[in-house]
Amino acid sequence: MKKILKTLKKHWKLAIVLVVIIAIIAASVVGGGKAADQMYVDEKVQKRDIVTYHTFTGNIEAVDDVTITPKVMGEVTQVYFKEGDEVKAGDVLAQIDDKTIRQNIALKEASLSNTELSNYYAIRDAKKSYEDYKNSIDNGDNATINQAKAALDNAKTAYDSAVSDYNRAKLELDNNIDASMIAAGNQLESVKAALEQAKKNYDDNEADIRGCEKGVSNAEDAYDADPSPANAASLAGAKANVEMLEAKRDALQTAVDNAQLSYDNQYKSYLSTFNTVNTNLSKYEDAVNSRHESYLQAQQSYESALVAADQTLQTYANAAEKVEALSNNNVAALELDNLYTQLEDYKIKASISGTLTDFNVKVGDTLSTAKAVAEVTDYSTVQVSIKIDEYDILGVEDGVDVGISVDALKRDYEGKITNVSKKATVEKGVSYFTADVEFRADSYIRTGMSVEVKLKNNDVKDVLSVSMDALYYESDNTPYVLVGSGKSQEKKYITTGASDGSYVEIKDGLNEGDTVKAKSEMMNMMMNMYGGSVSAGSVSTDSGSSTSK
Known part of the structure; x- marks a missing residue:
């Protein structure tokens, strides 16, 4: 016992x-x-939306936070803000004693007054001469340039006209349009035809002579064989024909010679006409060359006028620069400008807009340039640095929307992920990536507050689901539910999907409206006390996805 x-x-x-x-x-x-029934409660299979998140934690910090250090040493004479005030970039937070530098400014201004007026007018006149001449060039009023430009334009017009005349004359020659050339050509063709006809008549007569000579030879052979009166008459007739044709030959040759002479003379006339036309074309070409040369000379004169004007302008500029350099008050004026610039250093200014979070300066304090005197924090936008496990990094990129919960305030905000690192950090064998989450702050937000960042992982709409209390598992982690009401239940294997920790998606195995047995609060209490499981069909509180059996 x-x-x-x-x-x-x-x-x-x-x-x-x-x-x-x-x-x-x-x-x-x-x-x-009846008491056993208190271990379970009936639950209907319903459709609902299930959203799951990756969650990260971090602390709020300001995006813009700057410390302000005086640029000069000295005693504080005025303070315009107090810690906690809202300031804008450029606001003067405090004033350091500037009596000494103001005295130096007054002395420098007095020393400038003696020579300032005369130097001012000298510089003004030199600059005016430069500006007047430059404006005459820019506005097109320079006489030398305008004259050169007008001469260039006229030369270009004359050159273009000569080119046009030459092209027109050449086109007429190339197309044989010139009237004198056409007439000479026609006449040459006429005498050429007469020459060819005279040569043909001569050649035909020669052919007839050869035929008659053959007839004489044949008549002689017949006469030698039979010197009869008939053959003698035939021979005599044949010889008479030859003599007649030979007599005609001379006349025909004369006709050929005369026709050839006419052709030669006409050909010379044609060439003369061609040379005359070609000579006229050469005149046009000479005019083109002459006016082109004039155009080039005018162009050179115009460019020379531009160069001369530029040199004159540079002379004016050098003169103005020399007058300004020789002015005694230039160095003093620069020194005065520098003193005015230094005067601004005696004002402690906010470099950004925000809240004055650290500012304990008082009138009479002596400040140094080695110690910061103020801190300005911009709370309009704050950020949270988070660490993302390598298995959760998929889909995380700049610009992704996230939800932000500040438990201390019981308030939620919307933000965006920024500055996702490209290289993982490894600590004790665990890899993670860093990122920032920026969001607009309100008056409740304080730096250092802890927050929870939620990045949407799954968002399934209108799906069959049951509570996690209605889910049971076999020893091999196969999920099932108990279907039915009252004392009659049936074990049914299912396929699960997304789960938000309270409900789980049912992809297969159940229908909308089915009744399942869910663990009651008493059963859950017993499971928690017992370490997570109670005998009732291998009940387990784990969740996940599996394939139905």
Whole structure:
């Protein structure tokens, strides 16, 4: 008995569970099993939206936070803001004693007054001469340039006209349009035809002579064979024909010679006409060359006028620069400008707009340039630095929207991810990536507050689902539910999907409106006391996705 008590004392959670189970069993026996029903509750399979998130934690910090250090040493004479005030960039927070530098400015201004007026007019006149001449060039009023430009334009017009005349004359020659050339050509063709006809008449007569000479030869052969009167008459007739044709030859040759002479003379006339026309074309070409040369000379004169004007302008500029350089008050004026610039250093200014978060300066304090005197924080936009596990980095990039919960304020905000690192940080074998989350702050936000950042992972709409309390698992982690009401239940294997920790998506195995048995609060309490499981079909509180059986 003592051993049992010692064991129960050591495993007190188990003892409580056993007592509860015994009590439930006893109540079930006495009450007809009604107490056992308190371990489960009926639940309907419904459609709902399930959203899951990656969550990260971090602390709020300002995006813009600058410290302000005086540029000069000295005693504070005025303070215009106090810690916690809102300031704008350029606001003067405090004034350092500037009496000494103001005295130096007054002395420098007095020393300038003696020579300032004369030097001013000398510089003004020199600059005016430069500006007047420059304006005459820029506005097109320079006489030398305008004259050269007009001469260039006239030369260009004359050159273009000569080119046009030459092209027109050449086109007429190339197309044989010139009237004198056409007439000479026609006449040459006429005498050429007469020459060819005279040559043809001569050649035809020569052919007839050769034919008649052959007839004489044939008549002679006949006469030699038979010197009869008939053959003698035939021979005589043949010889008469030859003599007649030979007599005609001279006349025909004369005709050929005359026709050839006419052709030669006409050809010379044609060439003369061609040379005359070509000579006219050469005149046009000479005019083109002459006017082109004039155009080039005018162009050179214009460019020379531009160069001369530029040199004159540079002379005016050098003169103005020399007058300004020789003015005695130039160095003093620069020194005065420098003093005015230094005067601004005696004002402690805010470099950004924001809240004055650290400012303890008082009138009479002596400040140094080695110690910061103020801090300005811009709370309009704040950020949270987060660490993202390498397995959660997919889909995380600059500009992604996130939700931000500030538990201390019980308020939620909307932000965006920025500055996602490209290189992982490895600590103790665990890799993670860093990123910033920026969001607009309100009057409630304080730096240093802890926040939870939610990055949407899954967002499924209108899907069948049951509560996590209605989910059970086999020893191999296969999920199932108990379907049915009352005392009649059926174990049914399912396929699960997304889960938000309270509800889980049912992809297969159930229909909308089905009744399932979910663990009651008493069952959950017993499971928590017992370490996560109670005998009722291998019940487990784990969640996940699996394939139905």
